Amino acid sequence: MAQHNVIVGVCGGIAAYKVAQVVSTLTQRGVCVDVVMTQFAQQFVGPLTFQSLSGRRVITGYEIAAHDYNPTHISLAQKADAFLIAPATANVIGKIAHGIADDILTTTFLSATCPVLVAPAMNDAMYKNPVVQENISLIKRRGVAIIEPETGRLACGSVGEGRLAHPDRIVESVLGVLKARA
Numbered sequence: 001m002a003q004h005n006v007i008v009g010v011c012g013g014i015a016a017y018k019v020a021q022v023v024s025t026l027t028q029r030g031v032c033v034d035v036v037m038t039q040f041a042q043q044f045v046g047p048l049t050f051q052s053l054s055g056r057r058v059i060t061g062y063e064i065a066a067h068d069y070n071p072t073h074i075s076l077a078q079k080a081d082a083f084l085i086a087p088a089t090a091n092v093i094g095k096i097a098h099g100i101a102d103d104i105l106t107t108t109f110l111s112a113t114c115p116v117l118v119a120p121a122m123n124d125a126m127y128k129n130p131v132v133q134e135n136i137s138l139i140k141r142r143g144v145a146i147i148e149p150e151t152g153r154l155a156c157g158s159v160g161e162g163r164l165a166h167p168d169r170i171v172e173s174v175l176g177v178l179k180a181r182a
């Protein structure tokens with residue numbers, strides 16, 4: 001069976017470190033993982049962590065190879081079998097709900113035609129905020145699969161809904177999408 005290509009878009013939330021486990025497991029399961037990070041994500045986890053775990057260069061900004069004119073966000077999107085955004089911040093969820101493409105992650109999202117999975121993670125009040133809920137409903141209606149967050153202790157100290165789904169659950173969701181496409 002041909003190797004699957006998955007883009008993992010990492011946003012600037014405290015749960016970014018948990019996505020290292022997701023990238024590691026997917027890679028060990030034979031998936032070719034391209035990690036795309038927002039600028040804020042790089043404040044939480046260094047690209048070198050994802051590069052080491054995926055065995056691939058991490059995309060942290062716009063780039064065009066010297067030998068052709070196919071920007072990275074287009075070439076990645078064209079070959080992707082699935083696109084996972086985790087942890088998905090309130091900010092990126094809002095941007096993708098409204099077609100804003102002002103960084104490499106959100107531009108890649110707009111360019112992608114493969115199935116997209118979004119795993120939100122944020123403070124419980126942020127998660128319950130009607131604007132965030134409406135944005136989630138909007139992208140869901142357009143076919144984005146939401147990997148629902150869990151209820152529990154949050155990094156900010158409160159207890160509530162907004163904890164990133166367990167890495168195993170995220171991996172199984174991605175593998176489920178790939179299996180359906182095989």
Ligand SMILES: Cc1cc2nc3c(=O)[nH]c(=O)nc-3n(C[C@H](O)[C@H](O)[C@H](O)COP(=O)(O)O)c2cc1C
Nearest residue numbers: 011012013014038040041089090091092121122123
């Ligand atoms: C310590 C800290 C933790 C944060 N954690 C989250 C989070 O879990 N979820 C979230 O949506 N935003 C979180 N934020 C806010 C985002 O980092 C902020 O909205 C940023 O603009 C997101 O950028 P990005 O969406 O381009 O990655 C946090 C901010 C700080 C300073």
